[in-house]
Amino acid sequence: MRRLCLLLAIILCTSLQGCTSYRPAKSFPIPVSKGDEVKVVTVPLPVIASSPNEGITYGALTAFLLHNEKDEVSTLVAPQLNYNQNFGVTASLYGAYYPNSYRSFEGNLSKSTRINEDYELRVRDKSFLDGKLDLNAFVYAFSDGSARFFGFQSTSSKDNESNYADKELGFTLSAGYSLSDKWQVVVGQRFRKVDIEPGAIHNIPFIGDVDYPGGDIPGVDGFNTHAQMLSLVYNTLDSQTMPTTGIRLRGSIEMSLKGLGSSETYNHYEAEAKGYYPLDDARYISVARLAYSQTLGNTVPFLERSILGGENTLRGYGRNRFIDSSYLLLNLEERIRLFRWEIFGVRADWELAPFIDLGSVMENLAEATPGSFEFNPGVGFRAVIRPNIVGRVDFGIGKEGPSVFVGLGYPF
Template sequence: MHDSTGGQALWNAVADFQFAAWRRVVAVLLTAVPSIALAQLPPPESGGPPSPVPPSVPVPAPGQTTGLARWLNPSTAPFIPVPEVATDPNSGTTLGVLPTWLRTDENHHIDRIIAPDILHNPYFGYGMHVRLYEYPSEDQQWSVVAQIKEHVERGFDGEYQIGRARRDRWSFTGGLIYDRDGTPRFFGTGNKTPESSQTNYTAAQQVARAQIGLNISRIWQLAYTVRARSVDVLPGTLPGIESIEQRFPHITGLGTDRELLQRLSITYDTRDDLTIPSHGTQWVAYGGLASRGGLLNDSLYSEAGVDGRGFWPLRQDTILAVHLALRYLLHTNDAPFWALSSIGGGRSDIGAEQPLRGFGAGRFTDRDSFSMTVELRHKLLSFDALSTHVDIEVTPFVDAGRVFGRSGTVPFTQLHPVGGIGFRGIARPFVVGYVDVGYGSEGSAVFTGIGYPF
């Protein structure tokens, strides 16, 4: 489960609260299209370590705000009462409220976020999340998110990373996920599937994954990834959308299926920062085998691909960012439809789905895929928001991609183009919130979330 409703909405909502309340110039941006920055509580007192718990309510002093005014001032409120707004073409608009505690270290960097919420989604009713994000250092991060809604959806996501900076010999990333998601769509396979073939299904999955990286140097890494996944494809529940088994009764992957993926990858990475890069490149070449059980066999499929991204400063405040991804399934002996290559949505996942921000996630699916993105990340303004520094970026972008079923197909032809503009709020060193608005052949789509799309 990637907390696509609450986790992504957190940063968007925090930003909306900050902008609307305290920053006139950002309010102007919000009038045109939502944008994201970061609001946070004051840092702990200097001269000592960060407070082990979220900041407590300060004792009012003479002349200090009290009553309702104290709750509306983030310098004195016990928490930030954040309005929650999340939008996605597949899941609709989710509204709610998050009481959010943010803690900073002596360098005014966020090192803890506690953010439960109460929300409402038009498809799944009322629900809640419990979230804890920890950023002990540049080299280590972990998070725990749990959620439940009235209908269909519930989940748990625990993630841990250490060795992110590759200063030591080994790096490790691990995660445990349980996710019941009622929003996925399937349109059939092929690069020209019509919008009218849209179906919905409920995906219930359990995932355990780990990646161990051998850091040959700060630039080169050899990594082994193993992922055990059980996926149960159930009938869809969204009103007005046909359920998958009605239109595609014979598609491979209905019901319960299991996958054990083992992947080797080699990474070349010269980026100056993992979260907010300003220059450098990253190239990842990978190959893997997936089976229903047992080691080192491709009873489901075998894969190979390359993923590259580059960042070039054009001016002090402008960066050209480019992303390319190409994935081939070399053998698809009995691969379920959810394991095929797909494009659509707002994020890039190495060896999996790739962005096409004029369409919802998984809009086009087939054996192989190609994706390309160009962004011009321009810093529009900067300001100090309480105890941290915030940059606002405006980012025109172009996405293009396609899927194909024959390996001999030229991947650069018959592309689906998307143009759009993004707004990002950046609080270094770990936080990027975004709103991206894209337009493609089927209309516009809006995505909110945390982190750059690639």
């Protein structure tokens, strides 16, 4: 399972063991602090994680939290060892580095004894042109043996569930330029090479062995995507990673062309609106997101279509549960700060977040009907270590039962 160390921020303050030490700053290979010494908080943690697709994972990790001269967590390193009955033993190393407010680095190395592996590097830099240029890069290679497919449309049945290994490598690059303090134009491109192989869940049939309505599934034999994107963004949020007030509006168009290396030609359109409304000095934050996605083209690969399900969309279902040519999604969440607690020299805000996720996939928006929408109520528990780290556990309920997700960062 990828990023199991994401449980770190959730159970950090409940750990019964831990220590704080001070090390010479020059002993680290990267400049983690401008001072002579670096405070290092070391916390060993158990790992108990669950997701609808992957099942239950057990293990342990040791988290090293390095503080800068402002006593903020600027670096996180977490080696871990875990066991899952589907993937065997997994060894992982996760790291995040925040040298300043303009630049961040995040990486993950993970290898299982069966099928699963994950290698990622994510970089963000907003130090150019007096902060007007926002550069982002994400490079990855992974194999996920827990992937599922149920068919297309909102009526896809769990009885048609199949399993496969989603093996991918690629990159995503983007550059955003601020036209003003609120408006930004973003250009980007991404490359994605996908191979579909037998998965790790033996009691579920392989996707290639199931006869789905409509015949062959586009992309089931693998595909390439090389797409170019253009977005216009209106943003009044007070923070990139932990917003408490403001709105963010985004409209995007992405083109995938055979002539530039894609397996098929198609276009993808997205519109998203997010709003944050605080009360009582941000002790209560009402958050809403409305999103629409539309994919147009012939024989569009199934993993390139509009998809709902998982920790960031419909939290009552596993990843990629609903697939079609478009989707409409509404997320409502109330983030309630319960208390602040400092332990081992690390201050965390503990939050409770009841939520409602409402969404549906369809051929196009005109075909949306009230009966096609999924209604997923739930509740989240968050630990916020400012200014960079948010750990969360979300419990969502769908028609097929409850789902539990563990992750880093807010869902939206």
